[in-house]
Amino acid sequence: MNTHKHLLPRTLVAVFLLCLASPLWAASLTVEPGRNSIAITDQLNVNVTLKDGNTNDEPNFAVLRDDFDILNINRRVQSISVNGRSESSIIWQLALAPKRRGDIIIPSLEAAGILSEPVTITVTNAPDSPADTDAETFLQVTADKNSAYVQEQVLVSAKLYSKYNWTGRELGNFELDNALVEAVSEDEYVTTINGTEHLVYEVVFAFYPQKSGTLHIPPLQYAAQLRSGGRSLMSFSSGPVRRGRSQPIDIKVKPIPAASGADTWLPAQDIKLTQHFSHDPETLVAGEPVTRRVTIEAKGLLPTQLPPIEFGDIEGFSSYKDKAQTDQQRSDTGVSSTRTETLALVPNAAGRTTLPPVELRWFNTQTGEFETATLPALEVNATLPSTPGKAVNVAQEPETSGGSGKVTVVHRAPMWLIITQAVTGLLLLIVASLYFFVPKKRKSKTVPAGAPSDKALWKQVKRSAADQHWPQLRQDLLQWASVHWNTSVKGLDQLARLAQNPEIAEQLHELDKANYSAQNHSFDPGKLLPALQKLRVDKRDGKTQPLAPLYPTGNP
Known part of the structure; x- marks a missing residue:
């Protein structure tokens, strides 16, 4: 009997919390393209994510074939823990090639009875071929305008091209005293130049010039380690490192118009x-x-x-x-x-x-x-x-002796509130009765098959670090980070921005030097791994990371 006395309040609390939280647990289906604007010769990467849905559910991707060729579909299952609750996601990674130019709408997809929002993709003519198309790798940096006003946004696209696959690639930093720089997107895809497929790593930056005159955007450096043993995008072993830089760009910056006044x-x-x-x-x-x-x-x-x-x-x-x-x-x-x-x-x-x-x-x-x-x-x-249709008592004189002329209004409880409370009480009694008298079986907690765990990936990171296999360590870190932050992490620069820790950023930079540079480096996994382990512990304990600075002084 005493046990039932303790269980009843717990049951009522559980029902109350379930009512509050159930809207947050609803399944969702999202479509996220890597870019919203592509050339007719480009491939488009699209992630379709079903959260908290049945693993047997799958959207009908055939509706895309009117406007796209479906080149590849990869499916993976991901499970994370949020506030002590396990959330599973099914992610389909699609590689699409547009069939026509213009605005193409990715229609609403359906899975588990849920519809995604339609997404519009703009397909443009193929750009002029870069000058270095015969090179194995080359970097092209372009701006979306030649002139801008002070504090106006200028988009600068940096595209690293390679005829062959790579095991890693990194871009340098833009460091300017007279402009704010924000990295706004990055993507990796395949495009065709003069009939030859090229792998492309693209990062888009937003520049905000802070004074009039000429904004000089200096050359951007890059390093890419190609895969050896093959002359195609399908080779796998590590090969030579290629380095280079882009051409500089000058932007004319106009002063704020006088008509702006004091606004x-x-x-x-x-x-x-x-x-x-x-x-x-x-x-x-x-x-x-x-x-x-x-x-x-x-x-x-x-x-x-x-x-x-x-x-x-x-x-x-x-x-x-x-x-x-x-x-x-x-x-x-x-x-x-x-x-x-x-x-x-x-x-x-x-x-x-x-x-x-x-x-x-x-x-x-x-x-x-x-x-x-x-x-x-x-x-x-x-x-x-007042409450329409209800009795209202108005006291013309205050009950206190202050003489404030206070008006007191007394309301009866509205009928809808009385009915709602009665129905809620009846439902709670039914739930409690079912809890006590219906035989209960212990439910086993299931984890989606094939979902990589943070723990397993972290073990692989430590193993690669112990073997001093730096290319493998880089790949293992990116896989672990994708699960830790529940997003696709494609480069160590992106990992550094997510970590928001100068020590981690410095060690990741040294890891890049260990991978790509023949010069001496000071990479020490004994400094990097403990700092990353702290992030794992903070996430487990429910601690949140501080907000990233608005204008970072390191990588944009």
Whole structure:
């Protein structure tokens, strides 16, 4: 009997937590292309991920054949632990070749009864062939524009080409005193040049020049270790290291136009203002707060460039402004940022009031003209606190002796609340009864077959380090990092950015030197592995890593 007394509260708590968490456990299907814009001669890598679905479920990829040739499909199962709960994902990695130019839509795919969002891919003409097409490897760096305004986004694409496969490749760093640099995307794919297939490693950078004049982008260095024993992309053993550099680029940077005046300078491709209220503005209640959220959506700007929103004083309302929230999305088309301002509004009295418009002046880099994003004035209505159809008792005199003229309003509980509470109580009783009287079997926890574990991959990392097999260690680290961060990690530079640790970044750089350079190196796995092990322990203990700096001084 005592056991049942202890089990009942636990059961009720479990049911309550299940009700809260169930929306978070819903399965999802996402389609993530490596790039949103490709040439007709390029191959497109697409990851299709089904989270918390049945391992027997698979999308119908045949719907892609109208616009793409499906060159390859790889399927893998991945399992991670999030807050003590195991989450499994099935990931299909597709290699696609476009059949036509123009905007091609990857339609909604379906698996486990879930639909993905459609994705648009822009397919352009094949670019002019690079000058060094006869070389085994070469690097091409191009900018999307020859001139820009101060603080305007300039996208610079660095493409490393190779006729043969490689065991590793790395690009150098852009270090400029007069520009901010952000790496916004990276991808690896195959393209065809003059009838010959080339492996391509592409990194796209966003440059933000900080002063007018000439922005000199210096040559970018690269190193690639080719696979030996073959003259195709299918050879496997390690071979020679190839090094080189790109050509420099000059960008003309124009000063901020005088017409900007005292307004915040916002050179963007697009800016929009949106708002959301926690309650219908037509049904506000005097004395009760309503939350107004206004969001700036900007394409081509960093979050730090977005100004605070000025709401001004609103007659008849008390207002309380919360701390702004910012976010950014990176892709091969650049940076898109948001800034959300939250304002709590409390009507001081009943009646109609007009909220003033919200305006933000910005410079359209596509048209070269100033524009104004606007939320128009909005009329809201507040009523006295009451419940329609219910008895309301109003005391004209206060019960205290202060003489404040306070009005006390007494409400009966609404019928919907009474019914909801009764149904909830009945459901809890049914669940408790089932728990006590239905025979229970212990459920075994299953792990998707073939899913590489963090522990197994970490053992392989330590084994490669002990053998001092640096190329193998590099590959093992990338596999382990992909599972640890639940994302595809393709290079040590990306691993360093995810780790957010200068010591780890330094040792990974030394590992690259050990792999690609004949010069002396100071790589010591005894320094790298303990630092990475700390990341594993922090993840196991639920500790979060600090946010990455907005403007890193190391690798962009």
